[in-house]
Amino acid sequence: MYEYDQFDRAYVKARVATFRDQVARRISGALTEDEFKPLRLQNGIYLQLHAYMLRVAIPYGTLSSAQMRQLAMIAERWDKGYGHFTTRQNIQYNWPKLADLPDILDALADVEMHAIQTSGNCIRNVTADHFAGAAADEIEDPRPTAELIRQWSTDHPEFAFLPRKFKIAVTGSPNDRAVTKAHDIGLRMVRDDAGEPGYEVIVGGGLGRTPVVGVVVRDFVPKVQLLAYLEAILRVYNLHGRRDNKYKARIKILVKEEGLDTFREQVETEFASLLELGGGPSLVPDPAVVARIEAAFAPPAFEEFAQHDADFATAYAENAEFAAWCDSNVAQHRVPGYGIVTISLKAVGAIPGDASADQMRVVADLAERYSHDELRVSHEQNLILPHVARRDLATVHAALREVELATANAGQIGDIIACPGLDYCALATARSIPIAQDIAQHFADPAYARTIGEMKIKISGCINSCGHHHVGHIGILGLDRAGRENYQITIGGDHTETLKIGERLGRGFDADEVVPAIERLVTTYLDAREGPGETFLKVVNRLGTAPFKDALYPTKETADAA
Numbered sequence: 001m002y003e004y005d006q007f008d009r010a011y012v013k014a015r016v017a018t019f020r021d022q023v024a025r026r027i028s029g030a031l032t033e034d035e036f037k038p039l040r041l042q043n044g045i046y047l048q049l050h051a052y053m054l055r056v057a058i059p060y061g062t063l064s065s066a067q068m069r070q071l072a073m074i075a076e077r078w079d080k081g082y083g084h085f086t087t088r089q090n091i092q093y094n095w096p097k098l099a100d101l102p103d104i105l106d107a108l109a110d111v112e113m114h115a116i117q118t119s120g121n122c123i124r125n126v127t128a129d130h131f132a133g134a135a136a137d138e139i140e141d142p143r144p145t146a147e148l149i150r151q152w153s154t155d156h157p158e159f160a161f162l163p164r165k166f167k168i169a170v171t172g173s174p175n176d177r178a179v180t181k182a183h184d185i186g187l188r189m190v191r192d193d194a195g196e197p198g199y200e201v202i203v204g205g206g207l208g209r210t211p212v213v214g215v216v217v218r219d220f221v222p223k224v225q226l227l228a229y230l231e232a233i234l235r236v237y238n239l240h241g242r243r244d245n246k247y248k249a250r251i252k253i254l255v256k257e258e259g260l261d262t263f264r265e266q267v268e269t270e271f272a273s274l275l276e277l278g279g280g281p282s283l284v285p286d287p288a289v290v291a292r293i294e295a296a297f298a299p300p301a302f303e304e305f306a307q308h309d310a311d312f313a314t315a316y317a318e319n320a321e322f323a324a325w326c327d328s329n330v331a332q333h334r335v336p337g338y339g340i341v342t343i344s345l346k347a348v349g350a351i352p353g354d355a356s357a358d359q360m361r362v363v364a365d366l367a368e369r370y371s372h373d374e375l376r377v378s379h380e381q382n383l384i385l386p387h388v389a390r391r392d393l394a395t396v397h398a399a400l401r402e403v404e405l406a407t408a409n410a411g412q413i414g415d416i417i418a419c420p421g422l423d424y425c426a427l428a429t430a431r432s433i434p435i436a437q438d439i440a441q442h443f444a445d446p447a448y449a450r451t452i453g454e455m456k457i458k459i460s461g462c463i464n465s466c467g468h469h470h471v472g473h474i475g476i477l478g479l480d481r482a483g484r485e486n487y488q489i490t491i492g493g494d495h496t497e498t499l500k501i502g503e504r505l506g507r508g509f510d511a512d513e514v515v516p517a518i519e520r521l522v523t524t525y526l527d528a529r530e531g532p533g534e535t536f537l538k539v540v541n542r543l544g545t546a547p548f549k550d551a552l553y554p555t556k557e558t559a560d561a562a
Contacts, residue, residue, distance in 0.1 A: 001064055001374070002147050002296040004112045012109045015116060019043050020102035027099060044115025045101060048426050054093045054101060055118040056108060060128035060146040060170070061089035061377040061384075065368035068375055070111040072360035078104050083360070085345065085353045087417060087468055088167070089127045089377045090118055094424050116154060121162045123153040123234075127169045129177045130378035133297060134386040136334040139189045140197050142172035144294045145226070148285060151293075152227050159234050163241035164249040166234070167206075176497035179379060181205045181214040182471060184251045185233060188497075190220060198222045203233060203263075204255035207465035211501045212252040217264050225275070228283040232270035236263065300372035300387060305337020307390075315394040322397050324446060325408035330393060333386075339393060341371075341385040342378070342410040343400060348444045350404075351433050352418040353381035362403045370396055379468075381417055382410065413455040413522070414440045417468055421461030421478060422485075428461035430478025430485040435459055435514055442515045443522075452522055454535045456495065471495040473537045474521060475502045476514065487514050491521065491548055492540040505549045517552055524551040 004012070019039070026036040033047075040047075044055040056071070063071075071091055075083045078100045079093045086092055096104060108114055118125055126146045133141040149168060153159065159166070171178040172189040180186025186202035199221045205214025221229045237251045240258070255263050275281050316323045331340040343363060346352050355363070363383055367375045370392045376384035388396055400406040409415045416439060419425065421432030436459055443449055458472030462479070469475035475490040486508035493502030509517050524547055525536045540548065 001062060012114050016102060016105045016109055023098060023102055041119045044118035048424055051095050052098055054096050054115060056091045056113060056115050057118050057125040058089050058091060058377050059150050060126060060143045061130050063375040065364040065373050067111045067113055068360050068364035070107060072357040074104055074107055076357040082354050082356045085377050085381050087379045087466060088125055089379060090125055121164050122160055123166045126150050127178055129171045129173055130376040130384050131177055131340055132172060134333050134340050135173055136332045137175050138173045140172045141297050142170040142189060143297050146170045147293050162238055163243050179495050181499035182207055186214050192220050199226055204252040206250055206252045207468060207470045209463040211470040213499050215260055224284055227285060228274045229271055231283055232267045232274055235270050236266045302335045305389060307336045309390045312390045312393060322394055325397055325406055328408045328412060329410040337390055339388050339390055341388050343383040343405050344407040344409055344415060345382050346409060346415050347404050347407045348440050349437055352416055352436050359403045359405055362399060366396055366399055409449060411454050412449045413443045413452050414449055416440060416457045418459040419461050419466035427464055429480040430461050432459045432461040432467060432478060438515050439518055470501050471499060485511050489517060491545060494537060503545050505545060506553050520551040521548055524548055
């Protein structure tokens, strides 16, 4: 993991001291809430429906066990005993008191964490593949790239007040687990004809009220030129992005209005200028800095194991619950004898993404003992133990089971993404959490869930799409309709390298109609598929939406007959 140097530690502590004074002035009345707002936003603090909310950055979703224990301590001491992991690989605390926030930020600084640039119109937390450094299909670990971008973008004086927030995601694998095409900039590691790694640069993706699939602005940027190319894109956006209308201020709108060719020409001109600035290349990272960052992400000291482990095989054969968990929650590791464990935060009845302080401590202990002290947060609101020896999987499963974290549903219908919705969020127009809980409860039978197979349900409580509903196999968007919560359903969304926006099927449903509607979609899929290997998404792609629309909105005659 990357560790702060002396400058980093002093910088973060100084920011906390400054904010402590600002909070004191707000509490004394010397600052009004309007005057305080831009100051708190620069430190990741929102004013939500019921309380202030603190959003803590988890760069590229990577945590140590010590950091996780500190997050647990904060949850217990200054919140209500839990934290909420988000689709941006952050953690949010929903109930901190204003007077406690400087102490919380101090506690975060003690373990090299902060909340800088988790809000505001700046470059937000850089996200990455949650299997980074462990995936068998990886070209390179994307986290050194993400860390380099983090250091370049943090408090960048030119990009502190962009037209709107700006999100960057990085993946080192051809199989996209970072949703790169739904980001302002997505970076996919590729190799050129000589085999050298670099980046395919995707620009102008995003969800929200205007969902857009990002487009490739450059097929290949060498690693050494990445920061210059990113700076060129940001400069063009900062200069030409709209500031007169917040709903048209994201870079996706600029790319559409300018046209990709014109936008690309502007970026390339700026890029060439940056490379020539001062008579030579500019924005080329110091090789010593790059080497230090890459060394921080060197692979841990893996042991040599045979792929077959007799103890694992016995446990798998004799314990059906453990076997089901391995099948759904353990992915292939690039090193023989290891697995990547997804810890589901989606137990039946649980709030998607929430973890209690006790659960966080257990996960931290497991990471320390069985996963080389590494943890990840996924954009799917789960936790990851990236390096677990297969011989230890049964022990890890048993420990997770004790704290209700061993639900075997990763990638299945119960593994639902849901934003906080109207239960917490000041922007939401409908609740998300109860809808997710109702669906999970209805499909709680593990055998039925396994029969359905891969299924991504994503729920947002408003058009801002924090729940990524546009790219769900089944997407659910909660809205307010004349004072009633109403839920629109889309199908066919895809969040991978073949990212696609789902198609809305028709009128929305009342809250109590959502589960029966999902059941009709699932039944239609099971009746139509050509075998267990054909997923819901494949059937939608093969047949289109018509049969699902008919199932969702039967004619009166059909409904009466049923």
